Amino acid sequence: MPATKRGSLSIRSQDDVVGVRQAVRRAAVDIGLNLIDQTKIVTAASELARNAFVYGRGGEVLIEDLQESGRRGLRLSFEDHGPGIPDIQKAMTDGYTSGTGLGLGLGGAKRLSDEFQIFSEEGAGTRVVITRWKS
Amino acid sequence: MKQENFTPSSRSRLPEILIREQSSLLADWIESLSASAGGRTGSRSRQQLHEDARTFVTALARGVQDGSLQDLKSSEWSRMHEFLTELSRSRAEEGTSPTETATFLFSFKRPLFGLLKKELAGEPEALAEELWHATALIDGLGLQTTEIFQRSREEIIRRQQQELMDLSTPVVKLWKDILALPLIGTLDSSRTQVVMQNLLEAIVAHSATIAIIDITGVPTVDTLVAQHLLKTVAAARLMGADCIISGIRPQIAQTIIHLGVDLADVTTKATLADAFQLALRRTGGPLPASTASSKQLA
Ligand SMILES: Nc1ncnc2c1ncn2[C@@H]1O[C@H](COP(=O)(O)OP(=O)(O)O)[C@@H](O)[C@H]1O
Ligand SMILES: [Mg+2]
Numbered sequence: 001m002p003a004t005k006r007g008s009l010s011i012r013s014q015d016d017v018v019g020v021r022q023a024v025r026r027a028a029v030d031i032g033l034n035l036i037d038q039t040k041i042v043t044a045a046s047e048l049a050r051n052a053f054v055y056g057r058g059g060e061v062l063i064e065d066l067q068e069s070g071r072r073g074l075r076l077s078f079e080d081h082g083p084g085i086p087d088i089q090k091a092m093t094d095g096y097t098s099g100t101g102l103g104l105g106l107g108g109a110k111r112l113s114d115e116f117q118i119f120s121e122e123g124a125g126t127r128v129v130i131t132r133w134k135s
Numbered sequence: 136m137k138q139e140n141f142t143p144s145s146r147s148r149l150p151e152i153l154i155r156e157q158s159s160l161l162a163d164w165i166e167s168l169s170a171s172a173g174g175r176t177g178s179r180s181r182q183q184l185h186e187d188a189r190t191f192v193t194a195l196a197r198g199v200q201d202g203s204l205q206d207l208k209s210s211e212w213s214r215m216h217e218f219l220t221e222l223s224r225s226r227a228e229e230g231t232s233p234t235e236t237a238t239f240l241f242s243f244k245r246p247l248f249g250l251l252k253k254e255l256a257g258e259p260e261a262l263a264e265e266l267w268h269a270t271a272l273i274d275g276l277g278l279q280t281t282e283i284f285q286r287s288r289e290e291i292i293r294r295q296q297q298e299l300m301d302l303s304t305p306v307v308k309l310w311k312d313i314l315a316l317p318l319i320g321t322l323d324s325s326r327t328q329v330v331m332q333n334l335l336e337a338i339v340a341h342s343a344t345i346a347i348i349d350i351t352g353v354p355t356v357d358t359l360v361a362q363h364l365l366k367t368v369a370a371a372r373l374m375g376a377d378c379i380i381s382g383i384r385p386q387i388a389q390t391i392i393h394l395g396v397d398l399a400d401v402t403t404k405a406t407l408a409d410a411f412q413l414a415l416r417r418t419g420g421p422l423p424a425s426t427a428s429s430k431q432l433a
Binding site for chain 2: 018021025035036038039040042043046047050094101102104105107108111112
């Protein structure tokens, strides 16, 4: 699948989370996502960027344009080198948080995306990749 | 004193001259300030200007006595540094430009050069050298005021931003018992805390029974924003006020549902005007006479 790198941003502060939202919003508008899909991917990105910042000790996001049989999409890959997630299934469970959140970020990001993949290794870090296709 | 003439040229005679002649230097300076100041004193009064000049000359004499001409940032110059800091800060607050402040210090060159010419009349080489020392000294101090000025300017701007931030989310009293909080912009956590705190304080201050939180101006509602909203609603309820959240646009409603955030216990309305009408009904107040008047609120 042809993917074009649009940019990557580091996530080291609360302000960076805001920056990720803005960059994703720009990319979403650029490839022609409608307002609802823009809002969905921006919100999912906000959740994953904050997780990388809060739980992953900071990380980065890669933003890519996708093109597949005339269809356009946006792929976001969040990566950190934090402690990793010991039990992914538990982390994905709605309402579970090891911190003080609502525990809805991972599950919410999955429901807001067309495709969702999560990889994590204890002590090595976490990688979450989401895709939103233009409908 | 004569002995000084035979010291190596690296040892400047400027300190000795400055200390010995400080009162005549000050008198000359104040005179030239008064002469040139006609109408250009800015917001600083003439008396203040003279006071500044006096303090500067005293601090300068102290600096050259204890410290070196080369290192104006050493502790021996601390008194001068204090003075320049105070001068720059008060002038920054008055809105004086850094150029004006530096120009004030540079104007000391005139009496100083005049004095040096008189003192070293028969020694052109020494005169050239001391003029150079004097220029470097006054320029160095002028430069310091610019640096200090910039720092205090940044401080002032930061303070103003903080104030603006508090102001930009005003709690509005819409009616007896009814408050509105129109939220605008990114709800990052530090700001959200301030905003929500303001609302809770206003609820107490106005003994409000209904608070409308309008999120029309909030671009993204993620789980953190939702959590802040839910916490505020719960805290307000403990204080005897019900919250209505208004301004939930269709795309925001959809994402909230996908996120799985439960707003079932919270009253929501599409617009601030709708929320206000509901609030009036609940508090038993009069309904707005026409829809036009309620539209203005939205
Ligand atoms: N990047 C990450 N690194 C380590 N742990 C994570 C990461 N992202 C999520 N987690 C874990 O998954 C849990 C659930 O995350 P999430 O669904 O976003 O809820 P919340 O952020 O409210 O805790 C977190 O509390 C944390 O324990
Ligand atoms: Mg989260």
